[in-house]
Amino acid sequence: MLENAWLIPLFPLLSFLLLLFFGKQWKEMSSHVGIGFTGVSFLLSVIVLFTQMANGSGGAEMVWLTIGQLEFRFGVVVTPLNALMLVIVSLVSFLVHIYSKGYMHSDERLTTFYSYLGLFTFAMLALVISPNLLQLYIFWELVGVGSFLLIGFYFYKEEAKAAAKKAFIMTRIGDVGLLIGMILLFWQVGSLEFNDIFTAVGGGEVPEGLLTLIAILIFVGAVGKSGQFPLHTWLPDAMEGPTPVSALIHAATMVAAGVYLVAALFPVFEASPAAMTVVAVVGGFTAIFAATIGLVQTDIKRVLAYSTVSQLGYMMMALGAAGYVAGVFHLMTHAFFKALLFLAAGSVIHAVHNQNIEKMGGLWTKMRITGPVFLIGTLAISGVPLFSGFFSKDEILLATWYDGRYGLFIIGLVAAFFTAFYMFRLFFMVFTGEHRSEVTEVRESPRSMTIPMVVLAFLAAFSGYINTPWFGTFLGDWLAGDSEFLPFEHHEGPVWVMMAASLIAFAGIGLAYLIYYKKSLQRDFLSSHMPATYTLVFNKYFIDEFYQYTVEYAARAVGYLGSFIEKYIVEVIVAAVSGVTRAAGSLGSKLQSGQVQTYGAIAFIGLAILVFLVVWTGGYL
């Protein structure tokens, strides 16, 4: 079965192509095509997962490109990490396909929407079963295009156009890092197959300085894709896309590809302590930096977007602190609870036609399914005990603690506090208090939307139990089990870490409760007492403006400088050359005066020159 795993991405590809070429006539039918094909992918992924668990890893490959003696291959490989990713991606994609049937039903470009979803799902599934870095890079770029097309789905909106462009360019900056790292690695190892790379790195074939450089360059790619600082600015803007897309691409799957990349190449990073520190520090900084922005945003999707950036930073921090299992575990639980939160947010937006949380409130009694599932998602992300996020977050904190990165450990705790606070701020603002929406008749969303949310809510609540200190670390044993390249240590964690994490979560929730539910604390505490800080945070630390005034204007200035050179230097030289030619031409025409004597004189001079040349060059010419 494993060598036929290529069938998994094939079905979404078929969905994309069918809808692209024939979908225009199908209208409503197109959603069924998309749902059906993705459903098959999901079933196959589950089969592959169980086959892998039973029989171990496997795959198949063929030659794709030859350059003289060099060969680049295409194929599939199924390892525990890949199998897990296949199931996560195909499941979330399947649920989002179903959800979109309700959410997008009135859109006249429904077919286009489903075909783009198919393209994205195809690329994402193909990415996670790549057996080599080149194939991964190829699909890495293609998921970027899927994301670009879907962010720009409402192409007639200027904001959507700008956001799509920004997402493409910002991630491409990262991609170039990945490309350089990949090529440098190729010339060291002679192959881009993961196994060859790990063998070479394990055997010490790559000099350490160079290995650090390569690992950091590859990480730059992950920074771009996973919205890490300083390339994070595109991700919040990507919320211009339809909400199901935000759930699938910009929360659960594509943005986690950066984390997946670092996990898939973990032996390369692990061989370079400096690179590990870079990963951990960038991740930790992003985690807390984005969380602070999330505290003050008022757009429901933007809060969730900054939360995503922050949680991805958490995962990076875990990987950098040698917490391979912790990072991947959190990737999984986050995929479920964040997809849930986005879908629930979409359900709310669908009901009140607004994204501003100031214009919501009191929806708990009106949305009897959306409210509870949103609460489950909020509890999970806040790290409340017994929900999935609690276990994975705990693993991350333990990993930083055991790696001796105490500073990052504290950052992790503080970020957890912020997370609990802003998430419950969101919950209380949206679902409790008085009704502030302009839409008076708020109705619960149709069943096509609520069923996917309920499934995700179930996973957000219980998926953590596959890796707990109480019942066993099944996930960790399996993930790192059969690989010779991945060391897995059990952290028999001190109980106080778990207690501290729980207390922090409850503290954050409590503060949000006092401010936004009981209203016993002032809401405008930050904005009135520290207006400068508030302005800074509210404007996302002015990073967009900074980029605009530096990079963007610099590029334009270089362009204008080039135009100036073109106009006043290149063209002037050209004019000079053609002027000389013309002068020579008019000189020539003056010579044709009709006077035979002149002709004779010129002919004689010419002959003399020729004879001289022949003698001088010794007979040539």
Add this chain to the structure above:
Amino acid sequence: MMDWLTLMIFSPLIGILILSVQSAERKTVSLTGILATVLPLLLSLVVYAQFHGGGNLGVSHGWINFGGGMFQANYELGIDGFSLLLILLTTIVSTLSASVAAAQIKQGLKAYFLWFLILEIGMLGVFTAENLILFFIFFEITLVPMFFLIGRWGFVEREKAAYSFLIYNGLGSAILLILFAAIFAKTGTTNIEELKAIMASSEAVSEEFRYGSMLALLVAFGVKLPIVPLHTWMVRVHVHAPIAVVMIHAGILLKIGAYGLINFGLGIFGDQFAKVAPFIAILGLINLLYGAFLAFVQNELKSVFAYSSVSHMGIVLLGVAAMNEAGIQGAIFQTLSHGLIAALLFLLVGIIHQRTHTTKLSSLGGLAKRMPLAAGFLLAAAMASLGLPGMSGFVSEFMAFLGLFETMPWIAAIGTLGIIMTAVYILRAVLGVTYGKTIKAFTGMYDLTRIEMIPAAALLALIVLIGIYPAIITHTLQLTLESIMPGIGG
């Protein structure tokens, strides 16, 4: 044995003869014009089949002979993998361009097709000639029709563009002529294969002469490619020539520069080329970045794509300068890939111009609403141009950079800035035209017609095919690379 190559090169003559005796009625002229380009297309497919069937296609006849054998030039034709692919590119793009011309050329269609078919003879001959004199003659044959095609059927500043074209290319071919004469004087032969052998072994030719010849080739073909700062004529032609001619110009004629550099520069003077490779790499870097930054500040769609061509030709130079298989194969891929992509881009620009009568970025916007298919194709072409995997541009850029990183990692690292800038300027221009608010409501806008779909879909299909299955090119190219590589001691 059939002389398929001669037959193919001169097959447009049949169209010329029929056109010249036919009535000037538009419909018949269009039909004859298009069909006349289908004939060489079919013959080039025969040549392709013969090449892969192992048939010997080479031709050699005594031709010019005087002075009792002192001056002898033979009529010699032959192909290798690279020239075969360029021939296919020529015949395919010519047919597509002819169909565009039939739709867009308003007046003097008959004269247009006469010049156009002569141009095709020249192009096919250039890629087939095995002899410098013959090469030069075909090279010149491409110049004259181009001059008239630009000057008579172009846009506002067509005459200036035509003269600019003639002056630059005339200078380039003058250098070629002098060089070829000097080479003949030194070696006594104009046969390319013989020259390769002589330059590889004989001590008869001084090192200075080889360097001089190599640099002369660099300038002569640098005009054609074009290498910055010899590029201004080409931007003018892109902007002011009729769209169908620009498809040919960007798609094929510029490729003569790359073909000449690789086939003559690298093929005949490999050792000298290797010595100046860093210099060529820097030229390539300048092309890549200068073109990209200028494309970023243009206000008109055609100039964006013109500078984009300058930038993309930088990749050819970078690949060649890498002097290894990956780099050279990348350069060759880029030559072919850019030919297809540029043809597609200009085809779409032509269609947009036909509907809106403008190519100014400031007056275009939101076209995806009224012309979803055209916008979709334009976006796909843009993605191909910025090197999206799954399309031909990625394979060529990847190989060129792969090669260059092995030999000149620093130049390659700076060059990757070009990859980012390409995305920046392409998306700025293309999204500006297709996405966003509709700026002006043009009357009588309609989407791609079925007829227009055919060339667009054909080009896009080829671009995607090469991107997904590059073996279709490497399969033909393999033997050529093996013959170039030993020449440069790689």
